[in-house]
Amino acid sequence: MKISRQAMILDIISEKDIATQEELSEELRKRNIKATQATISRDSKELHLIKTQGENGLYR
């Protein structure tokens, strides 16, 4: 379900250093949520996530 996946995404990036949507997909999978990069791209947009620049390029 979309809402819970997006909530989980926010949870993940608040706890871990995530630099790509693929990494996010992997973390979701560990939590038994299956989502492709395409879906995460759409989620990122809806959640207004941004990739910080500078050394690491993490999602926030």
Place this chain on the structure above:
Amino acid sequence: MKISRQAMILDIISEKDIATQEELSEELRKRNIKATQATISRDSKELHLIKTQGENGLYR
């Protein structure tokens, strides 16, 4: 020169809606500053620019 190009980048994005590094390259060229996407990518990192998400995806 790097410093003035980066200053110009900040100036451009404060005035115009810029969504891609190619657009930025074009705007620079209009101002007689030649820089490829690769260079702008590096500048973006140094300047800590971010792409906002949501409808437009502008640089800030």
Place this chain on the structure above:
DNA sequence: CCTGAATAAAAATTCAAA
């Protein structure tokens, strides 16, 4: 309306080279 697979588009990086 939501999603995945495939693809396109954009951004980051590598590899000379100045």
Place this chain on the structure above:
DNA sequence: TTTGAATTTTTATTCAGG
């Protein structure tokens, strides 16, 4: 140390389909 050209990687979008 900075850059461009080429390439790789990442992200956005298109195009079905559920």
